[in-house]
Amino acid sequence: EATPAQVGAYLAALRIVGESAEVIAASAEAMQRHAEAIPIEDVIDIVGTGGDTLDTFNVSTASAIVVAAAGGRVAKHGNRSMSSLTGSADILEALGARTDLGGEAVARVIEDCGFCYVFAQRFHPAMRHVGPVRKEMGVRTMFNLLGPLTNPAKPRALLVGVSSRLHAPIVARAFALRGARAIVVHSAEGLDEISPAGVTFAWDVA
Numbered sequence: 459e460a461t462p463a464q465v466g467a468y469l470a471a472l473r474i475v476g477e478s479a480e481v482i483a484a485s486a487e488a489m490q491r492h493a494e495a496i497p498i499e500d501v502i503d504i505v506g507t508g509g510d511t512l513d514t515f516n517v518s519t520a521s522a523i524v525v526a527a528a529g530g531r532v533a534k535h536g537n538r539s540m541s542s543l544t545g546s547a548d549i550l551e552a553l554g555a556r557t558d559l560g561g562e563a564v565a566r567v568i569e570d571c572g573f574c575y576v577f578a579q580r581f582h583p584a585m586r587h588v589g590p591v592r593k594e595m596g597v598r599t600m601f602n603l604l605g606p607l608t609n610p611a612k613p614r615a616l617l618v619g620v621s622s623r624l625h626a627p628i629v630a631r632a633f634a635l636r637g638a639r640a641i642v643v644h645s646a647e648g649l650d651e652i653s654p655a656g657v658t659f660a661w662d663v664a
Contacts (some may be wrong), residue, residue, distance in 0.1 A: 465591045469599040477600045479631035485600065486607035486636060493610040494581045498565040498662035502531040505606045506619035506650035507629070508545065517651045518619060526573035530606075533568060533611035537578040537585065538593075544550035552574050561610070568611075581610045603629055606638060616640040623659070627643045630661035639663065 460468070467506040472481070484587040504522045522534040537567070538545030547557050557577040559567065569576035578585045592599055603625060618633075618640055620626040626644040642661040645653030652658045 459587075462591050465588050466595060467495065469591070469595065469601070472600050473597070477603060477625070477628065479628045479635060481631040482600065482603050482607065482628065483635035486604055487602065489584055489608045490610065490612075492583055493608065496533065496562050496564050496576065496581075496611040497559040498533065498568055498611055499614075500569060501531045501611050501613045502607070503533055503535050503609050503611070503613040503616045505535055505609075505616065507598070507602040507603050507606065507621050507625070508539070508650060510621035510648050510650045512649060514646070514649065514651065515620055516544050516546055516549045518617075521547050521617075523573060526571065530572060531568055532573045533564065533576050533609060533613055534573065535576040535578060535609035535611070536604060536606065539591070541622075547573070547577055547579075548632070564611070576609060576611055578605060578608070582608065603632075606640075607632060618642045618643060619652070620644045620646060621646075621650035626659065627661055630663050633663045 488539055504518045506518045519534060526532045538547045539545035551557055557575050564574045564576055568575045579589055588601060592601055606616060620642055621628050623644055626642050630642040640663045643652050644659050645651060646657040647653060648653060
């Protein structure tokens, strides 16, 4: 088991040399193998990488709730804030929602109301281990890019916001390597969201 110093050094080195689609896809596959399963099918996810430094509110969480209210089935995968103002877990806990549900409970809630939160640190042992290191580093790491690819509910399609124009096509390529259906978006002003104020770039992964 790696020490916190070793984890930090590894993440910093990847940040310097650049994370390839192949490394991201392989890391996502390894995380999925060790994740607690969620026994449900035909769900989607709306998720962002975070780390855009613009301190916007958590748009993906609000969007996921709207989609569920319109009849969609959303397994919203996310975490606490590591490099942004707020994470999806922070928002939902502030609203009084539980973020500690296991796989069976998540599946039941989605069947009942179309939306449930999938807390990354609850389902992924690796996330629990590296969480304190990421928080202390305070910058984007490979785990920002991994999060959207590692939803244990295995959604049939995803809308994924990426905060970096450089990383957006890499994340799209990682989804393609994983055989996933996704639309990856990045706005010209640097948001990991579809922007109402300017140009948004999109990569459609069929």
